[in-house]
Amino acid sequence: QVQLVESGGGLVQTGGSLRLSCAASGRILSISVINWYRLAPGKQRELVAGITRSGTTNYADSVKGRFTISGDNAKNTVYLQMDSLKPDDTARYYCNAAVRTTSNSLLNAWGQGTLVTVSS
Numbered sequence: 001q002v003q004l005v006e007s008g009g010g011l012v013q014t015g016g017s018l019r020l021s022c023a024a025s026g027r028i029l030s031i032s033v034i035n036w037y038r039l040a041p042g043k044q045r046e047l048v049a050g051i052t053r054s055g056t057t058n059y060a061d062s063v064k065g066r067f068t069i070s071g072d073n074a075k076n077t078v079y080l081q082m083d084s085l086k087p088d089d090t091a092r093y094y095c096n097a098a099v100r101t102t103s104n105s106l107l108n109a110w111g112q113g114t115l116v117t118v119s120s
Helices: none
Strands: 002-007 010-013 018-026 028-039 046-052 057-059 067-072 077-082 091-101 106-110 114-119
Touching: 002 091, 002 106, 018 028, 018 091, 018 114, 028 077, 046 067, 046 077, 057 067
Parallel strands: 010 114
Antiparallel strands: 002 018, 018 077, 028 046, 028 091, 046 057, 067 077, 091 106, 091 114
């Protein structure tokens, strides 16, 4: 079994910053990729950023230059540094991981999400 837990969300003013974390635990052999998604009422789910085990990153055009994704392979943890936040960034943020378990199965795991609210 694999668990993903997000943290770091909260309330911040326009122009402020937050740092989100996604920690994976359980019977993990390896993780090939971790993505951050966000979902806001009335909007489609959006892929915000992703990172591979080797460190390759990608970003949605809407967050390029403002958000930075990074990872710690030893801790099976990924971070999303969010700077210059805008009201349009308000959403629940979820992490998603492609995991190889110790029993050699592949899992597509999701966390419960963390809420980000940007005021003004």
